[in-house]
Amino acid sequence: TSQNNYEWTRLTGETVSYLGPEGTYTGQAAKLFFGDDVAYYAEKTVSDAVASMISGKYDFAVIPQENTVGGPVTAYIDELLSHDDISVVCETELVIDQALLMKKEAELVDITLVCSHEQGLIQGKKWLEENLPFAHTQIVSSTAEGARLASISDKSVAAVASAAAADVYDLKVYAPRIQESDANRTRFYALSTGEKRRERADRMLFSAKGNISDFPKLIKAFGALKPAAITARPLKTNLGEYIWLIELKDSGYDEFLKISNVDGFEFKYYGSFPLI
Ligand SMILES: O=C(O)C(=O)Cc1ccccc1
Missing domain, CATH: 3.40.190.10 (Periplasmic binding protein-like II)
Incomplete structure (x- = not known):
């Protein structure tokens, strides 16, 4: 699309x-x-x-x-x-779509531990609180790693993962679509x-390192450019100092050049790319 x-x-x-x-x-x-x-x-x-x-x-x-x-x-x-x-x-x-996966012989009452990626546990939090209020949760490296662990454990371990992962690890989908948001x-x-590609594309990504007090100058330089996403990460030096990861729509290196002459920031270009 x-x-x-x-x-x-x-x-x-x-x-x-x-x-x-x-x-x-x-x-x-x-x-x-x-x-x-x-x-x-x-x-x-x-x-x-x-x-x-x-x-x-x-x-x-x-x-x-x-x-x-x-x-x-x-x-x-x-x-x-x-x-x-x-x-x-x-x-x-x-x-x-997150699902609750468990061993084929398991029932909900058997489950004492639910494993998933941190994002899987966040997305399934409401469902888990309502349906498995006494089970512990364990963050693992990915949703599929949670499914793999459930498959090699006894029937007390469940996973929040995709329904497709159930086939890979021979588990059953006990409950489909348990994520908080549709x-x-x-x-x-x-x-x-x-x-790094430079021609104009669906998306262009760059980072800007600087102080929050200079941020209005940066936003002003956007002009008619359309932001797709902005994320702030702390620089881990002083409060108020961040690195912003900024994604713009319909842009390329020319648009980056326009913004990267704003004083007070250190910029890095990551490329322009299609959204598929
Ligand atoms: O753990 C996975 O399957 C991932 O690919 C990371 C992830 C986890 C939850 C939602 C989206 C991506």
């Missing part, structure tokens, strides 16, 4: 790392980006996926970026900000270490 008619040449590359194990939402997003023509490598964490791409082992890495209910996935944004040579090459949005969506980025 591309929103515009910008021309894009096909990305060249053969290998893609993503937050695994098999059955994650990030894996679904990766398939949307790259289809069946590449080899996929499930990594334990987003850090591992990004680090292995940066080391040259893989051509691309796919990471979750922001969720409707849970908000920006700050740890993953920090990952993006902490490396110098990353470019964003594509973005997509997935509708996220409009639960997550944005994902495809990253590479290749050249």
Whole structure:
């Protein structure tokens, strides 16, 4: 569902790392980006996926970026900000339906522990409070990792994960669509270490490091440009100092140049890319 008619040449590359194990939402997003023509490598964490791409082992890495209910996935944004040579090459949005998965022989009364990605537990919080008020929760590296753990444990362990992960790990979907919002969506980025695209595209991403007191100047420089998303991360130096990750619609390097002459900020360009 591309929103515009910008021309894009096909990305060249053969290998893609993503937050695994098999059955994650990030894996679904990766398939949307790259289809069946590449080899996929499930990594334990987003850090591992990004680090292995940066080391040259893989051509691309796919990471979750922001969720409707849970908000920006700050740890993953920090990952993006902490490396110098990353470019964003594509973005997509997935509708996220969370399900409660458990062993086929289990019933709700058996469940004492629910495992999931932090975002899965946030999205399923209301349902879990109402239906499993005495169960403990455990944050694990991904929703599919929660499903994998449920599959190798006794029947007391359940997972919040996608219904598709039930097939991968031989579990049953006890309850579908347990997420708090019916409009639960997550944005994902495809990253590479290749050249950053500059032509105008559906989206353009850059960061601005500076003080909150200068922020009005930055917003003013936007002029008629249309923001798609803004996330603030603390610089971890002084209060009031942030790094803003800013995504604009219908922009490219020319638009970045216009904004990046604002005084008081340190800017970094991440590329322009299609929204698919
Ligand atoms: O754990 C996963 O499956 C992921 O890909 C991360 C995630 C978790 C919850 C919602 C969206 C993405």
